[in-house]
Amino acid sequence: MCGIVGYIGKREKREFLLDGLKELEYRGYDSAGIAVLHQNEINYFKASGKLDNLVEKTKDFRSIGFGLGIAHTRWATHGKPTEINAHPHWGEFSFVIHNGIIENYMDIKKDLQSEGVVFLSQTDSEVIVHLFEKFVNLGFEPETAFEKTIASLKGAYAILLISKVASQKIFFAKNAVPLIIGKNEEDELFFGSSDAPLIGFASEVIYLEDGTYGWANEKEINLYKDSKQIELSFKLLNSSKIYAQKDGYRFFMEKEIYEQSAVTSETLMGRIKDEKVYLEEVENLDFSKIDEIKICACGTSYHAALTSSYLFERISKIRCSVEIASEFRYKKPLLTQKTLFLVISQSGETADTLEALKMAKRAGLKTLSICNVDNSSIVRISDATILTRAGIEKGVASTKAFATQVLSLWLLALHVGSEKIDENEYASEIKAMRSIPEVLRVDEKIHEKIHRLSKRYLHGHGFFFIGRDIFFPLALEGALKLKEISYLHAEGYPAGEMKHGPIALADSKLFTIALMPQTMLYEKTKSNVEELSARDATILAISPKEFELADDFIKTAPHEHPMSEFFEMMVITQLLALEISIRLGNDVDMPRNLAKSVTVE
Numbered sequence: 365m366c367g368i369v370g371y372i373g374k375r376e377k378r379e380f381l382l383d384g385l386k387e388l389e390y391r392g393y394d395s396a397g398i399a400v401l402h403q404n405e406i407n408y409f410k411a412s413g414k415l416d417n418l419v420e421k422t423k424d425f426r427s428i429g430f431g432l433g434i435a436h437t438r439w440a441t442h443g444k445p446t447e448i449n450a451h452p453h454w455g456e457f458s459f460v461i462h463n464g465i466i467e468n469y470m471d472i473k474k475d476l477q478s479e480g481v482v483f484l485s486q487t488d489s490e491v492i493v494h495l496f497e498k499f500v501n502l503g504f505e506p507e508t509a510f511e512k513t514i515a516s517l518k519g520a521y522a523i524l525l526i527s528k529v530a531s532q533k534i535f536f537a538k539n540a541v542p543l544i545i546g547k548n549e550e551d552e553l554f555f556g557s558s559d560a561p562l563i564g565f566a567s568e569v570i571y572l573e574d575g576t577y578g579w580a581n582e583k584e585i586n587l588y589k590d591s592k593q594i595e596l597s598f599k600l601l602n603s604s605k606i607y608a609q610k611d612g613y614r615f616f617m618e619k620e621i622y623e624q625s626a627v628t629s630e631t632l633m634g635r636i637k638d639e640k641v642y643l644e645e646v647e648n649l650d651f652s653k654i655d656e657i658k659i660c661a662c663g664t665s666y667h668a669a670l671t672s673s674y675l676f677e678r679i680s681k682i683r684c685s686v687e688i689a690s691e692f693r694y695k696k697p698l699l700t701q702k703t704l705f706l707v708i709s710q711s712g713e714t715a716d717t718l719e720a721l722k723m724a725k726r727a728g729l730k731t732l733s734i735c736n737v738d739n740s741s742i743v744r745i746s747d748a749t750i751l752t753r754a755g756i757e758k759g760v761a762s763t764k765a766f767a768t769q770v771l772s773l774w775l776l777a778l779h780v781g782s783e784k785i786d787e788n789e790y791a792s793e794i795k796a797m798r799s800i801p802e803v804l805r806v807d808e809k810i811h812e813k814i815h816r817l818s819k820r821y822l823h824g825h826g827f828f829f830i831g832r833d834i835f836f837p838l839a840l841e842g843a844l845k846l847k848e849i850s851y852l853h854a855e856g857y858p859a860g861e862m863k864h865g866p867i868a869l870a871d872s873k874l875f876t877i878a879l880m881p882q883t884m885l886y887e888k889t890k891s892n893v894e895e896l897s898a899r900d901a902t903i904l905a906i907s908p909k910e911f912e913l914a915d916d917f918i919k920t921a922p923h924e925h926p927m928s929e930f931f932e933m934m935v936i937t938q939l940l941a942l943e944i945s946i947r948l949g950n951d952v953d954m955p956r957n958l959a960k961s962v963t964v965e
């Protein structure tokens with residue numbers, strides 16, 4: 365995901381900006397750039413690929429004495445990861461960097477082009493700098509020009525802009541994407557998309573709120589919302605770097621669970637317009653010529669695939685089969701031309717998934733990938749890719765990558781099914797989809813409850829996670845999370861299948877985590893849980909409905925859509941695995957025997 369660093373002061377700017385970008389490197393990016401304004405001159409540098417390329421390009425550049433600097437790492441959303449699409453973008457006398465997506469950029473771009481403005485990049489971000497300069501050229505003061513620019517933008521943004529018409533100031537704006545301003549005793553000001561680049565430099569920071577914007581110079585920060593100046597509220601900044609990278613969480617996995625709300629906003633960004641799904645990535649795939657979707661993946665990605673198979677059949681009305689990639693490879697599969705071959709992989713490098721994809725390509729099938737890493741091997745050879753935009757996931761046990769995979773697949777299912785379901789159904793899918801970032805906001809009280817409950821689940825002879833329909837793959841995923849990081853035995857099972865064998869294991873030391881959504885086969889699941897309770901299994905029920913036979917109960921919100929229940933229960937199972945494993949003293953981020961990217965078969 366994109367990263368932002370900014371600076372006002374007398375320090376050597378190249379070094380600070382590049383070091384700051386390094387701190388954000390873990391988020392993932394595909395190009396980078398800096399611009400420095402010093403004595404009314406602006407120097408800028410951009411490079412695609414790794415930061416080292418930018419370091420090399422700037423090796424002879426130094427900027428000493430008072431000045432301003434902005435720096436950016438870009439994770440491509442609009443336009444390829446080329447040097448020209450890297451930030452900063454410039455006009456005649458100003459430079460801008462931007463994180464997020466400007467949803468109405470096409471309208472703004474067309475207006476500006478009709479007035480003779482020439483665009484260099486394919487990005488949405490470039491409109492910001494041209495719009496600002498247009499208002500300046502119309503005679504507005506730079507501050508008013510910036511205010512008018514921000515008022516014209518729809519979407520998500522963290523913006524820093526510098527201009528020769530206000531050579532002592534950085535203009536900034538924030539909506540739905542993080543932006544932080546820091547200061548210290550030496551009258552230096554710092555900007556960052558997270559506090560990591562500011563650690564060791566700033567002593568106090570302001571975490572900007574959505575809808576705020578303003579300008580800052582060496583002496584003051586002016587902050588506005590809805591044209592009214594607002595007070596600055598500084599907080600002390602912790603000085604430990606590792607603490608900063610983890611944003612104060614105990615483990616990266618915990619941080620990543622909490623990030624799910626923000627990253628799913630990114631997944632949706634620009635992909636729902638006028639209440640319709642808009643997936644430009646698959647525009648060239650003709651779904652009318654396809655009568656089956658076959659999905660191949662491994663591990664957690666396989667669970668996302670299984671979840672989506674229910675959605676493809678229900679929403680897209682298209683036959684869908686799912687295969688574990690390592691099985692698929694050697695079964696001499698029957699592949700037919702009307703099948704769309706879909707692979708899911710957060711890393712884009714998983715050997716078995718990659719090989720399955722190559723087999724499908726050799727058989728002449730159309731291929732599509734759902735992936736988190738642009739330019740990965742899987743992305744490079746797929747005909748089309750939907751990037752999940754989860755940012756780099758550091759915890760080996762996948763959380764936010766899974767959430768964004770499921771959401772991307774749901775978007776795809778709705779895209780394919782747009783002509784096949786009725787208007788009301790379509791509208792209710794969109795409404796539920798839009799609400800997912802909110803659903804994923806972790807409720808601290810529930811987390812605290814899970815923390816307390818976890819001490820009762822450290823022994824026993826095993827866990828069964830059970831659910832029906834889409835809650836069956838979620839049960840599989842809940843069990844996988846738990847076994848990966850706690851080393852306890854856990855299985856996911858379809859609730860209705862327990863009586864066909866596994867119920868023989870039921871006794872008070874068998875822990876059953878029952879996923880009991882109200883919108884999906886509640887009564888059926890309830891009877892299955894009752895059967896287990898009758899055999900003395902210990903039941904932890906997760907449901908919006910009180911369940912008297914539960915030994916422990918986590919109450920969820922009464923959502924109207926199964927996918928909202930799915931995502932809320934997903935967070936609960938992730939937190940349960942996390943808390944149990946922390947109590948067991950395990951290294952949650954680096955569980956034994958596991959690797960983040962499995963590039964061997």
Ligand code: F6R
Nearest residue numbers: 663664665709710711714761762
């Ligand atoms: C589990 C996990 C793994 C991966 C699997 C596939 O938490 O992360 O099961 O899902 O190794 O990896 P990708 O998605 O990179 O293909």
